[in-house]
Amino acid sequence: MKLNFTLLLLLFSTICFAQKELTVSGKVVDADENFPLEYATISFISQPDNTVVTGGITDLDGKFSIEVPKGTYDVKIEYLSYKTKTYTGKVIDETIDLGTVSLSLNLEALDAVEIVAERTTVEIKLDKKIYNIGKDLTTAGGTVSDALNNVPSVSVDIEGGISLRGNENVRILINGKPSALAGFGDTNVLSQLPAEAIERVEVITSPSARYDAEGTAGILNIILRQKETLGFNGSVNINLGDPELVGIATTLNYRTEKFNLFSNIGFRYFDAPRNSFSDIEYFNRTVDGTLITPEYERVREDQEVTRLNRNYNGNIGMEYFLTEKSSITGSFFYRYGEDADLSTNISDRFNNNAIVERTRRAERQNEEDNRYQISLNYITKFNDSGHELTADFQYENSAEEQFTFIDENFVVTENTNPEPFQKEQIFQTEDQNEYLVQADYVLPIGEDTRFEAGYRGSFQNEITDYRLEQEDITNGNFFVNDTITNIFDYDENVNAVYSQYGTKFGEFSFLLGLRLEHTQLKGKINSRLTDAELNEAFGFPIDTDFDKNYLGLFPTVNLIFNLGKDDKTEESITLGYNRRINRPRGWFINPFPTRSSRTNVFQGNPNLNPAFASTFDLGYLKRWDKITLTSSVYYQHETDSFERVQENTGQQTSDGIDIVRTIPVNLSTNKRTGAEFGILYNPEKWLRLNTSFNFFQFETEGEFNGIDYSTKNTSWFARFSGKVTLPGKIDWQTNAFYRGAQEDAQTRTKGIFTMDLAFSKEIFNDNATISLNVRDVFNSRIRRSFTTTEFFNRESESQWRVRQLTLALIYRFNQQKKRQRNEDRGDRDDFDFEG
Numbered sequence: 001m002k003l004n005f006t007l008l009l010l011l012f013s014t015i016c017f018a019q020k021e022l023t024v025s026g027k028v029v030d031a032d033e034n035f036p037l038e039y040a041t042i043s044f045i046s047q048p049d050n051t052v053v054t055g056g057i058t059d060l061d062g063k064f065s066i067e068v069p070k071g072t073y074d075v076k077i078e079y080l081s082y083k084t085k086t087y088t089g090k091v092i093d094e095t096i097d098l099g100t101v102s103l104s105l106n107l108e109a110l111d112a113v114e115i116v117a118e119r120t121t122v123e124i125k126l127d128k129k130i131y132n133i134g135k136d137l138t139t140a141g142g143t144v145s146d147a148l149n150n151v152p153s154v155s156v157d158i159e160g161g162i163s164l165r166g167n168e169n170v171r172i173l174i175n176g177k178p179s180a181l182a183g184f185g186d187t188n189v190l191s192q193l194p195a196e197a198i199e200r201v202e203v204i205t206s207p208s209a210r211y212d213a214e215g216t217a218g219i220l221n222i223i224l225r226q227k228e229t230l231g232f233n234g235s236v237n238i239n240l241g242d243p244e245l246v247g248i249a250t251t252l253n254y255r256t257e258k259f260n261l262f263s264n265i266g267f268r269y270f271d272a273p274r275n276s277f278s279d280i281e282y283f284n285r286t287v288d289g290t291l292i293t294p295e296y297e298r299v300r301e302d303q304e305v306t307r308l309n310r311n312y313n314g315n316i317g318m319e320y321f322l323t324e325k326s327s328i329t330g331s332f333f334y335r336y337g338e339d340a341d342l343s344t345n346i347s348d349r350f351n352n353n354a355i356v357e358r359t360r361r362a363e364r365q366n367e368e369d370n371r372y373q374i375s376l377n378y379i380t381k382f383n384d385s386g387h388e389l390t391a392d393f394q395y396e397n398s399a400e401e402q403f404t405f406i407d408e409n410f411v412v413t414e415n416t417n418p419e420p421f422q423k424e425q426i427f428q429t430e431d432q433n434e435y436l437v438q439a440d441y442v443l444p445i446g447e448d449t450r451f452e453a454g455y456r457g458s459f460q461n462e463i464t465d466y467r468l469e470q471e472d473i474t475n476g477n478f479f480v481n482d483t484i485t486n487i488f489d490y491d492e493n494v495n496a497v498y499s500q501y502g503t504k505f506g507e508f509s510f511l512l513g514l515r516l517e518h519t520q521l522k523g524k525i526n527s528r529l530t531d532a533e534l535n536e537a538f539g540f541p542i543d544t545d546f547d548k549n550y551l552g553l554f555p556t557v558n559l560i561f562n563l564g565k566d567d568k569t570e571e572s573i574t575l576g577y578n579r580r581i582n583r584p585r586g587w588f589i590n591p592f593p594t595r596s597s598r599t600n601v602f603q604g605n606p607n608l609n610p611a612f613a614s615t616f617d618l619g620y621l622k623r624w625d626k627i628t629l630t631s632s633v634y635y636q637h638e639t640d641s642f643e644r645v646q647e648n649t650g651q652q653t654s655d656g657i658d659i660v661r662t663i664p665v666n667l668s669t670n671k672r673t674g675a676e677f678g679i680l681y682n683p684e685k686w687l688r689l690n691t692s693f694n695f696f697q698f699e700t701e702g703e704f705n706g707i708d709y710s711t712k713n714t715s716w717f718a719r720f721s722g723k724v725t726l727p728g729k730i731d732w733q734t735n736a737f738y739r740g741a742q743e744d745a746q747t748r749t750k751g752i753f754t755m756d757l758a759f760s761k762e763i764f765n766d767n768a769t770i771s772l773n774v775r776d777v778f779n780s781r782i783r784r785s786f787t788t789t790e791f792f793n794r795e796s797e798s799q800w801r802v803r804q805l806t807l808a809l810i811y812r813f814n815q816q817k818k819r820q821r822n823e824d825r826g827d828r829d830d831f832d833f834e835g
Helices: 002-019 107-118 144-148 187-192 531-538
Strands: 021-030 041-046 051-057 063-069 071-078 085-092 096-103 121-124 129-132 154-156 162-164 170-174 198-204 218-224 231-242 245-255 259-271 274-282 285-287 290-292 298-321 326-351 354-381 388-413 424-444 449-471 478-480 486-505 508-527 545-565 570-582 600-602 611-623 627-639 642-652 658-666 669-684 687-701 711-726 730-739 747-749 752-763 768-775 783-788 792-799 804-813
Touching: 021 041, 041 063, 051 063, 063 071, 071 096, 085 096, 162 170, 162 218, 231 259, 658 792
Parallel strands: 021 096, 170 218, 600 658
Antiparallel strands: 021 063, 041 051, 041 071, 071 085, 121 129, 129 198, 154 162, 198 218, 231 245, 231 804, 245 259, 259 298, 274 298, 274 792, 285 290, 298 326, 326 354, 354 388, 388 424, 424 449, 449 478, 449 486, 486 508, 508 545, 545 570, 570 611, 611 627, 627 669, 642 658, 669 687, 687 711, 711 730, 730 752, 747 783, 752 768, 768 804, 783 792
């Protein structure tokens, strides 16, 4: 018995000794300067299965101390932009001090990083062009909208509207999905997010079947930065500007072999003044044989708006690596905004070229905007050849509260006892909820063939509660206006399944796909008026409780042929076809007019149906050592296209002014033909030139309310960007953009030219960058247009944003300037079916 106890004690001691962890310590320094390398990564890799057993990172002094199970390992010591040092077959059977480990700079890697960081590159895939934003000085301290305006094929108008090849029906995605960051389709939100968040922009003019069929112009997929570096790193951005601008944002990232924590937090306060002008000349009109003379022959309005905005936004998430081939990622995005706007509108009324009346309309608007988004993503890779399954769930919520007070008074009048205007109070809330469920399965078949299938469900609800209260002139009390007050409940539900098949034969690749989508557009208008009263008030029959369902097939074909490729040149031709849908948004359907002007209103149309478009695209790429040329020609045929028409409502204000409304309608067809090309030229390390040109012609056929709105017109836009490195390592960049004049059935719009300048310099041993930029140097980004109809002519000007001067400072910790590169994935394979 005593012997057995002794044997058990000996066995227990042996097991405890075998499982005891030993300490491995040391210090990592720079080989040339001997300074400590904080957050260097140490990994212990077991053989022959090549798995990481444990690891750690160095502290502020470059030191590490890691508990390691007894065994034999390959010990790998890494630091970004340095050569990796590996101790092969290191036996760990006792506590070991590795001493001082010196790492040398990887000069080849640094040179490669410098090239990627300093220039914008373009990659051509089967279904898209990928533009790596690079180091664009003119967007430092700017927004996502500013960055998009420098992407070829893309233009951002003075009101923040984004168009692709001159077509505004573009779908905006964030990291491949619709997102609260993109404002539920409201592109104004993009003007409040920092440009530094963008890694690259994918311009998808011929989307594959994996993508949502929404957006007849195509898709802009904005890929946000995520650090891949092990350890803790981040940056701080500070911006100051005129008009008033104060912004601060931080990016923090902590990554280990097992998980990756990431966050972006920012605050932005800014004044965004805008101004507009309109001059309307009214004509006599005949109604039921009776000649009606306008109360005023001419009305001129001059509006100035100050817009004070405070925005807070934060994004935090974690990617957890369940195994070497599977991970789950969760993130939470939150944004809170406060807007305080003051609009002053001076209105002059003329008869016989003399002012007979002048009023001053003041509109004070306060708005609070709360929105958040919860995202979950799961991915498992069955092998290293691309066989994988991904699943996504996303929930978004947006809640806006808006209060507006409107007060209008006479400044000049010929009336000795004019009736005063009613004061108005508007209470409006908008609540939006959206759920997204998506699953994608990819199955490689051999080396050059791939099959893919998936499902996406998107379920969106938007409730707008609008209450208008007007003053009772007799006693000063406010009463509810029953004609305008309403609740609009709108649903957009989309279910889709898809499959696609692609393969490669030598230099030829193709991708064929088919997507089936069911769309439900459902809306209900709760108003205090009957349907008959609503129809009379709005001037056309409307459906106050509609449920529209559409089932559509959306085929896609993408072909690419490589004409040649070597170390210095690359040449290819692409051909794409796709069918797309453009669904009307809530503000295009809500029939209750805006109140910012009593005489010029925008009114939605609940009778709108989706538009469908078929697009053909032929592209060509030629890449030399220092020059990259991209070009394409395209044709699009769209049915039931949305067009905004302006018409006299036949109604008048209380003081006798005709009310003109702008309303979206489904016109018959829209044919669009165009061509574009771009050149990127890097003759020297200190010089980069980039230019692009886009020409397009559109032809619209259709009528509304008995008026023919058919028209045919051409337009174009071009941009140029040049960057020079001056003595003292100061970078100077100039961006210029011109959009040519264009014309539709009613309106001629003049061309717009704008130019941006920027200077920057690295400081604090390249750990920080200070930059100064001026956007719209000549303050010339003004839209000028002239509208002609049967009942009136209107000349108008609008400047959504004035010249902006910004001083920006970005400080990076635990990452050198060169580590901020856009990650070159090394994936130049044209056989790329990413979606």
